[in-house]
Amino acid sequence: MAQLITTIKTLFPGAVIAVITGMAALFLSEHYGAPAMLFALLLGIAMSFLHQETTCKAGIEFTASHILRIGVALLGFRIAFDDLLSLGWQTALLLIVAIFSTILVGIGLSKAMGLTKRFGALTGGSVAICGASAAMAISAVMPNSEHKERDTLLTIIGVTSLSTIAMVAYPIIANLFGLSEYDTSIFLGGTIHDVAQVVGAGYSVSEQTGDLSTLVKLVRVSFLMPVVMIMLLVINAKCKTDKSVSESPGFPPFLLAFIAFMVLNSVIDLPTIVTEGAATFSRFALIISIAAIGMKSNLSQLVGVGVKPIILMVLQTVWIAGLILIALLCM
Template sequence: MNYITPKLPGIIVVTIVGMAALFLSQHYAAPAMLFSLLLGIALSFLYEETKCQAGIEFTASHVLRFGIALLGLRIALGDLIALGWKTALLLIVAIASTIVVGILLAKVFGLSKRFGVLTGGAVGICGASAAMAISAVLPNDKHKDRDTLLTIIGVTSLSTLAMIIYPIIAGLLNLDETSTSIFLGGTIHDVAQVVGAGYSVSEHTGNLATLTKLVRVALLMPVVLCLLLVMRLNFKNATDSPPSFPLFLIAFVVLMCCNSFFDLPQLVTQTANDVSRFALVISIAAIGMKSNLKQLLLVGAKPIILLLLETIWLAGLILLCLPFL
């Protein structure tokens, strides 16, 4: 009790904000994570309140990792097999190249390499969830929370626009159902927006687009593991200790294997999915409360332009490769 009691005020506050975000999302058909982030930023003064600070910190770190770990129950290795090796290879190349493009563009814009990795991973893999997972393993610095916030705001907004625009593009290009599904699932950032875009075309398109998207989500952990490996190699000759292997990654892999090799009841997987979504929603609210709005405004338009160019790169690459699948 002595451990959790000081954190209760902050946890209660972010939970209320998360519930408000879900309510607004249901009534205004916009991403819950975006509402949660904006509400959190609006209530950032609560972070200065000593009674709330500990709980907000706890939610932004531990609850975040818990929510990411539970994402493992949304994925099965059979999804990758069902999609086919050509499509899976295309998604791997698309994610890797988007991260590389992010790093190169960040250098051009005078932004940090870490920010390029963060935005490239968010655009290439699964939007806000990927941004939070990658941020969780990146080394701490004074701009880490700010960069995470900027990435989440940008990638969520672009994902909502893509949900509307990409089905129109697919129609103008006369893509068949399979190609449309791979295009939507392989390019739109967040899972919810992929579902919305896919089923707006047809039920078959929605099913295959969602499957394609889940394969991208499954690639989140390999990407995070590669980042950890690179960071440990960079620490080889440094005096500081290298980053440790996060337990939430182990939990993610274990849960994904359980979902792959055991026939889990739908009630279990659906409950885990709902709990994971709520944990991520309140975690974003906590990250928003930790933010400094003045710092966000000082950064300017470069991060948004970076995210936009990464998004265009990903969509263009998938469209160019579709005829070869």
């Protein structure tokens, strides 16, 4: 009991700072219309001095890792197997091709541009699946390295910014190409990175488009765990054969929790208060985790990265948008 009290006292200052920062980000998001995750990250970066050898350090570290995993695991309550079936096999196949091709393109382009394959996989998975949430989940299973936190931070900034631009631009593009309401929903839900931006873009067109595009996006989110599992298996295999690679992470419990929650939501008709409550808590957990990640950041590391990572994320974004748009026009 004494040990528990000591641990709580150690973690409390940093965790409270992260929670307050997350609440400030939500307030700013609601009043100014920008993504809460982007606000949380920027506010966290502005308060990065709190992570430098202070009483807040332990709590910030805890929030950036353990609370992050809780938030990702609870995403499972947002997904049900019926969502996959309701879209039909053609749309499901299109999303699968788009997701995995974007990741492979990201890895290939990253290597061609002199960046690491890990960074290509991290950005590719983020663009292909669910933006900042995917970036944090993928980063959680990657081995520790010198630039892991910097790469994660850069990816979150990039995909969140691109997702915000897409929220405004993609409905206009859909209209220019004369897409039907159904195809517009597939385009928006299948290409915009973050769930919140999909909701914003979809309902700016119509209520029906908003409902369907959100469903398509949640189907993309359901591929988060299969992709993370595949990446984990690849990393573990590489760590066994390449001694220069640091020790691989074990199978993360949050992965099992995500799958369990998704199965539970699929086989049992859970009350709305449970699913919506879990979704709300998950979103807040991810927001305060991003704030903590921002606090852990070192801005001097970002100065020297150059424009290549940004170009990479833009090309990945263009790839998935172009692929789905062409497929819809040809179907």
